[in-house]
Amino acid sequence: MPREINSVAIVGGGFMGAGIAEVSAVAGMPVVVRDLPQFLDAARGRVEKSLAGAVKRGKIDQAKRDEVLGLITFTPDLKDVASADIVIRRSRRSSISRCR
Numbered sequence: 001m002p003r004e005i006n007s008v009a010i011v012g013g014g015f016m017g018a019g020i021a022e023v024s025a026v027a028g029m030p031v032v033v034r035d036l037p038q039f040l041d042a043a044r045g046r047v048e049k050s051l052a053g054a055v056k057r058g059k060i061d062q063a064k065r066d067e068v069l070g071l072i073t074f075t076p077d078l079k080d081v082a083s084a085d086i087v088i089r090r091s092r093r094s095s096i097s098r099c100r
Protein backbone atom coordinates (compact mmCIF):
# COMPACT_ATOMS: atom_id res chain seq x y z
CA MET A 1 0.00 0.00 0.00
CA PRO A 2 1.46 3.40 -0.97
CA ARG A 3 2.54 5.61 1.91
CA GLU A 4 2.56 9.38 1.80
CA ILE A 5 5.87 11.15 2.30
CA ASN A 6 5.50 14.48 4.09
CA SER A 7 9.00 15.04 5.44
CA VAL A 8 12.50 14.21 4.28
CA ALA A 9 15.87 13.80 5.99
CA ILE A 10 19.16 13.62 4.15
CA VAL A 11 22.47 12.42 5.57
CA GLY A 12 25.14 14.37 3.70
CA GLY A 13 24.67 17.94 2.47
CA GLY A 14 27.11 17.75 -0.46
CA PHE A 15 26.31 18.06 -4.16
CA MET A 16 23.59 15.40 -4.14
CA GLY A 17 22.22 15.98 -0.64
CA ALA A 18 21.84 19.74 -1.09
CA GLY A 19 20.07 19.22 -4.41
CA ILE A 20 17.62 16.71 -2.94
CA ALA A 21 17.02 19.06 0.01
CA GLU A 22 16.23 21.93 -2.34
CA VAL A 23 13.77 20.06 -4.59
CA SER A 24 12.04 18.53 -1.56
CA ALA A 25 11.60 21.93 0.10
CA VAL A 26 10.47 23.53 -3.18
CA ALA A 27 7.76 20.83 -3.19
CA GLY A 28 6.73 22.12 0.26
CA MET A 29 8.18 19.45 2.52
CA PRO A 30 10.12 20.10 5.72
CA VAL A 31 13.66 18.81 5.29
CA VAL A 32 16.45 17.95 7.72
CA VAL A 33 20.01 17.88 6.38
CA ARG A 34 22.57 16.23 8.61
CA ASP A 35 26.25 16.75 7.92
CA LEU A 36 29.43 16.93 9.96
CA PRO A 37 29.62 20.21 11.94
CA GLN A 38 32.47 21.66 9.88
CA PHE A 39 30.55 21.10 6.61
CA LEU A 40 27.14 22.50 7.60
CA ASP A 41 27.87 26.04 6.37
CA ALA A 42 28.95 24.64 3.02
CA ALA A 43 25.75 22.59 2.80
CA ARG A 44 23.60 25.66 3.47
CA GLY A 45 25.71 27.68 1.04
CA ARG A 46 25.05 25.15 -1.76
CA VAL A 47 21.30 25.46 -1.30
CA GLU A 48 21.47 29.28 -1.01
CA LYS A 49 23.56 29.55 -4.17
CA SER A 50 21.22 27.33 -6.14
CA LEU A 51 18.15 29.24 -4.91
CA ALA A 52 19.80 32.55 -5.80
CA GLY A 53 20.26 31.23 -9.33
CA ALA A 54 16.60 30.20 -9.47
CA VAL A 55 15.53 33.69 -8.36
CA LYS A 56 17.84 35.29 -10.93
CA ARG A 57 16.39 33.15 -13.72
CA GLY A 58 12.84 34.02 -12.62
CA LYS A 59 11.95 30.43 -11.68
CA ILE A 60 10.97 31.46 -8.15
CA ASP A 61 10.53 34.81 -6.40
CA GLN A 62 12.29 36.03 -3.26
CA ALA A 63 9.33 35.06 -1.04
CA LYS A 64 9.43 31.47 -2.33
CA ARG A 65 13.21 31.42 -1.85
CA ASP A 66 12.76 32.45 1.80
CA GLU A 67 9.97 29.91 2.30
CA VAL A 68 12.10 27.11 0.82
CA LEU A 69 15.12 27.97 2.96
CA GLY A 70 12.88 28.17 6.03
CA LEU A 71 11.76 24.58 5.45
CA ILE A 72 15.33 23.23 5.62
CA THR A 73 17.03 22.52 8.94
CA PHE A 74 20.78 21.95 8.89
CA THR A 75 21.99 19.89 11.83
CA PRO A 76 25.04 17.98 13.03
CA ASP A 77 22.85 15.74 15.18
CA LEU A 78 22.00 12.34 13.69
CA LYS A 79 19.03 12.05 16.08
CA ASP A 80 17.29 14.88 14.19
CA VAL A 81 16.73 12.66 11.14
CA ALA A 82 14.74 10.09 13.12
CA SER A 83 11.29 11.63 12.77
CA ALA A 84 11.35 12.07 8.98
CA ASP A 85 9.13 9.88 6.79
CA ILE A 86 12.14 8.99 4.64
CA VAL A 87 15.90 9.20 5.26
CA ILE A 88 18.18 9.43 2.23
CA ARG A 89 21.89 8.72 2.64
CA ARG A 90 24.02 10.90 0.35
CA SER A 91 27.31 10.89 2.22
CA ARG A 92 30.49 9.50 0.78
CA ARG A 93 31.62 5.98 1.58
CA SER A 94 34.90 7.20 3.02
CA SER A 95 36.64 5.95 6.13
CA ILE A 96 35.76 9.29 7.76
CA SER A 97 32.04 8.77 7.04
CA ARG A 98 32.03 5.24 8.34
CA CYS A 99 33.70 5.96 11.65
CA ARG A 100 31.35 8.81 12.75
Ligand SMILES: NC(=O)c1ccc[n+]([C@@H]2O[C@H](COP(=O)([O-])OP(=O)(O)OC[C@H]3O[C@@H](n4cnc5c(N)ncnc54)[C@H](O)[C@@H]3O)[C@@H](O)[C@H]2O)c1
Residues within 6 Å of the ligand: 011, 012, 013, 014, 015, 016, 017, 034, 035, 036, 039, 043, 089, 090, 091, 092, 093, 096, 097, 098, 100
Ligand atom coordinates in the same frame (compact mmCIF):
# COMPACT_ATOMS: atom_id res chain seq x y z
N1 LIG B 1 27.46 13.48 -7.49
C1 LIG B 1 26.89 12.61 -8.32
O1 LIG B 1 26.62 12.87 -9.52
C2 LIG B 1 26.50 11.23 -7.81
C3 LIG B 1 25.78 10.37 -8.65
C4 LIG B 1 25.38 9.14 -8.16
C5 LIG B 1 25.72 8.75 -6.86
N2 LIG B 1 26.44 9.60 -6.07
C6 LIG B 1 26.76 9.15 -4.72
O2 LIG B 1 26.05 9.98 -3.80
C7 LIG B 1 26.87 10.17 -2.65
C8 LIG B 1 27.06 11.66 -2.41
O3 LIG B 1 27.66 12.25 -3.56
P1 LIG B 1 28.00 13.81 -3.62
O4 LIG B 1 28.49 14.10 -4.98
O5 LIG B 1 26.85 14.58 -3.05
O6 LIG B 1 29.23 13.88 -2.59
P2 LIG B 1 29.83 15.16 -1.83
O7 LIG B 1 31.24 14.81 -1.49
O8 LIG B 1 29.52 16.42 -2.56
O9 LIG B 1 28.96 15.19 -0.49
C9 LIG B 1 29.10 14.23 0.54
C10 LIG B 1 28.70 14.92 1.83
O10 LIG B 1 28.60 13.94 2.85
C11 LIG B 1 29.08 14.52 4.03
N3 LIG B 1 29.41 13.48 5.01
C12 LIG B 1 30.50 12.70 5.11
N4 LIG B 1 30.38 11.86 6.18
C13 LIG B 1 29.18 12.14 6.74
C14 LIG B 1 28.47 11.61 7.86
N5 LIG B 1 29.00 10.62 8.60
N6 LIG B 1 27.26 12.12 8.17
C15 LIG B 1 26.72 13.10 7.41
N7 LIG B 1 27.33 13.64 6.33
C16 LIG B 1 28.55 13.16 6.00
C17 LIG B 1 30.28 15.34 3.58
O11 LIG B 1 30.66 16.31 4.56
C18 LIG B 1 29.72 15.97 2.30
O12 LIG B 1 29.07 17.19 2.57
C19 LIG B 1 28.18 9.41 -2.88
O13 LIG B 1 28.09 8.13 -2.27
C20 LIG B 1 28.23 9.30 -4.38
O14 LIG B 1 28.98 8.16 -4.79
C21 LIG B 1 26.83 10.83 -6.52
